[in-house]
Amino acid sequence: MLTAQMEPKSSQRILLMGPTRAGKTSIKKVIFNKMSPHETLWLTSTAEVSSKEVSNSAFVQFGILDFPGKGMEGMELQPAKALGQFFDRCGAIIFVLDAQEPNHRAEVQRICKIAQAAQESHRNIKCEIFVNKAEIYCEEKKTEIVRDVRDAVAKELDDMNLDTEVSCHITSIYDQSIFESFSWVVRKLIPEHDWLEALLNTLVQMCKMEKAYLFDKVCKVCVAADSVNSDDRHNELCSDMIDVFIDFSYIYGMLDDMAMGHQDEMAFDPESFSAIKLSTGAEKGAPQTILYLREVSPYLALVCVIRQDSYEGKMGLIDYNFTQFRTKIGELIERRASSS
Numbered sequence: 001m002l003t004a005q006m007e008p009k010s011s012q013r014i015l016l017m018g019p020t021r022a023g024k025t026s027i028k029k030v031i032f033n034k035m036s037p038h039e040t041l042w043l044t045s046t047a048e049v050s051s052k053e054v055s056n057s058a059f060v061q062f063g064i065l066d067f068p069g070k071g072m073e074g075m076e077l078q079p080a081k082a083l084g085q086f087f088d089r090c091g092a093i094i095f096v097l098d099a100q101e102p103n104h105r106a107e108v109q110r111i112c113k114i115a116q117a118a119q120e121s122h123r124n125i126k127c128e129i130f131v132n133k134a135e136i137y138c139e140e141k142k143t144e145i146v147r148d149v150r151d152a153v154a155k156e157l158d159d160m161n162l163d164t165e166v167s168c169h170i171t172s173i174y175d176q177s178i179f180e181s182f183s184w185v186v187r188k189l190i191p192e193h194d195w196l197e198a199l200l201n202t203l204v205q206m207c208k209m210e211k212a213y214l215f216d217k218v219c220k221v222c223v224a225a226d227s228v229n230s231d232d233r234h235n236e237l238c239s240d241m242i243d244v245f246i247d248f249s250y251i252y253g254m255l256d257d258m259a260m261g262h263q264d265e266m267a268f269d270p271e272s273f274s275a276i277k278l279s280t281g282a283e284k285g286a287p288q289t290i291l292y293l294r295e296v297s298p299y300l301a302l303v304c305v306i307r308q309d310s311y312e313g314k315m316g317l318i319d320y321n322f323t324q325f326r327t328k329i330g331e332l333i334e335r336r337a338s339s340s
Contacts, residue, residue: 015086017067018130023040027182030178031178031179031182049066050065056299060186093125093126093127095127095129105152128169143170187222190223207321210228217242223300241303242301244274290307302326
């Protein structure tokens with residue numbers, strides 16, 4: 001049972017639910033506590049509901065409630081009113097399933113019952129399924145597993161005459177898929193997401209970029225991207241680049257702050273940037289691309305994918321448009337702060 005001391009202060013909650021040992025706590029630890037995936041092997045099963053406050057950038061603000069696997073048993077049998085305490089301020093429910101389990105029928109029924117209760121509570125709650133621990137499978141098997149779960153959910157919802165969208169993602173804490181899937185959930189909770197996407201679309205168009213992403217530097221969740229289809233490798237490359245950038249910032253950009261005892265603060269310099277040339281495709285004569293990172297705020301970073309011929313000789317244009325972009329983001333952050 002949730003106590004007053006455990007209540008998150010955020011305006012929105014994300015509920016992590018699923019059977020025991022499905023990987024709920026591991027997901028939370030890897031994304032928000034920077035725990036190595038291999039260290040999660042020694043985590044004990046969650047015994048009671050725990051909460052974590054996530055308050056990084058202006059757009060990543062929520063509380064996470066991590067439910068024990070046994071806590072879900074019988075929950076779907078309770079009326080919607082009884083579940084109201086969990087749905088209060090809830091923005092999304094993430095149901096975590098174990099991809100290595102052969103049968104998810106009972107869990108799918110439980111998920112759909114809880115989704116029904118969420119709908120009856122008259123709240124706009126997003127329902128997501130993470131089919132986790134998929135690292136042992138090939139891509140074809142992953143596709144088959146997620147398709148089977150998606151079909152089972154659709155059939156169960158149809159039998160219940162329930163018009164609710166339940167999204168399904170295949171994930172693993174050992175690769176970038178868990179960050180990508182969690183990013184999709186977070187984007188659905190950001191009221192300004194459409195504005196962010198429109199700003200990124202404009203930036204890409206004006207600077208002839210291939211792709212642009214807005215990342216929370218702390219947890220490496222992508223809060224927005226332009227609407228152009230992306231390369232599957234981009235997210236991982238961007239994430240690695242942020243790690244390198246932060247490491248260099250701590251070494252070379254925080255001497256004064258460290259002397260003042262502010263080691264825990266995120267290094268930030270509005271003029272700093274990083275550019276990394278990618279070698280992919282160079283041997284085939286394809287145009288080389290560059291990853292370009294600029295800091296938007298202390299906890300937000302813009303990472304762009306630019307063709308080398310669009311990057312060289314056009315830094316003035318890129319700097320001007322980035323300045324306009326950062327100003328608009330600042331206005332959005334101020335507006336959000338004033339309305340809270």
